[in-house]
Amino acid sequence: xxxxxxxxxxxxxxxxxxxxxxxxxxxxxxxxxxxxxxxxxxxxxxxxxxxxxxxxxxxxxxxxxxxxxxxxxxxxxxxxxxxxxxxxxxxxxxxxxxxxxxxxxxxxxxxxxxxxxxxxxxxxxxxxxxxxxxxxxxxxxxxxxxxxxxxxxxxxxxxxxxxxxxxxxxxxxxxxxxxxxxxxxxxxxxxxxxxxxxxxxxxxxxxxxxxxxxxxxxxxxxxxxxxxxxxxxxxxxxxxxxxxxxxxxxxxxxxxxxxxxxxxxxxxxxxxxxxxxxxxxxxxxxxxxxxx
Numbered sequence: 001x002x003x004x005x006x007x008x009x010x011x012x013x014x015x016x017x018x019x020x021x022x023x024x025x026x027x028x029x030x031x032x033x034x035x036x037x038x039x040x041x042x043x044x045x046x047x048x049x050x051x052x053x054x055x056x057x058x059x060x061x062x063x064x065x066x067x068x069x070x071x072x073x074x075x076x077x078x079x080x081x082x083x084x085x086x087x088x089x090x091x092x093x094x095x096x097x098x099x100x101x102x103x104x105x106x107x108x109x110x111x112x113x114x115x116x117x118x119x120x121x122x123x124x125x126x127x128x129x130x131x132x133x134x135x136x137x138x139x140x141x142x143x144x145x146x147x148x149x150x151x152x153x154x155x156x157x158x159x160x161x162x163x164x165x166x167x168x169x170x171x172x173x174x175x176x177x178x179x180x181x182x183x184x185x186x187x188x189x190x191x192x193x194x195x196x197x198x199x200x201x202x203x204x205x206x207x208x209x210x211x212x213x214x215x216x217x218x219x220x221x222x223x224x225x226x227x228x229x230x231x232x233x234x235x236x237x238x239x240x241x242x243x244x245x246x247x248x249x250x251x252x253x254x255x256x257x258x259x260x261x262x263x264x265x266x267x268x269x270x271x272x273x274x275x276x277x278x279x280x281x282x283x284x285x286x287x288x289x290x291x292x
Contacts, residue, residue: 071107076131077115092288093132104267125257133253148249156241175216178206
């Protein structure tokens with residue numbers, strides 16, 4: 001085998017059938033400087049410095065080849081515009097979380113399921129991360145929460161004929177208020193004494209009931225309510241009470257069944273901070289025409 005190497009055009013000759021260890025035992029170095037070393041033996045002509053450096057570079061590339069990132073199992077319920085059941089359409093929360101985890105060194109596999117199943121499977125460790133969750137004290141024992149990566153404003157959606165001037169018990173009394181079962185509306189339960197609370201299965205059902213005049217107010221996240229109203233082109237038929245009932249932070253929740261749950265949370269928080277600093281966070285939000 002003959003290999004020509006420029007610029008010296010020195011020839012490296014290896015006999016067919018010769019083994020690398022056998023050849024290596026016959027090599028002698030004439031200079032103490034390894035970078036300038038040129039090997040000779042009875043069967044091998046001088047090897048050029050370029051050939052040696054090329055072999056070293058190739059070895060370095062192999063050693064530094066990136067390892068396959070660990071895949072995390074992400075779970076979420078359908079919660080537009082934050083998460084979508086359509087696998088080809090990412091919601092803004094899914095996009096942010098997947099991008100943040102990728103920057104933190106993790107791959108993601110997303111599964112959409114009913115909210116009770118999201119909680120149960122992640123608590124047990126069958127899933128690793130909940131994409132979009134609000135912190136509640138009773139959840140903290142089994143789930144490790146990140147810092148907020150988005151903020152949510154809880155507001156009342158109503159019809160123009162319902163006039164609410166302030167958020168007080170007196171102002172809300174006499175109205176039918178739609179809420180969703182097992183929705184973490186506040187850090188602590190609200191005192192709803194004297195208020196007519198109607199439990200619906202989904203925000204979409206409550207919005208439809210508002211249009212049908214079966215409800216007078218619907219409580220929910222402003223972005224979600226706007227999304228549902230836009231689906232039926234009903235913006236001119238409803239309005240928001242300007243004052244938010246509460247502002248919440250949207251977080252990931254990592255199963256404490258994983259021994260490395262704290263590591264994942266820390267890495268994700270750092271990745272989101274880096275995305276805010278380099279502008280990629282705002283660029284991603286702009287794709288969904290929303291701001292934090």
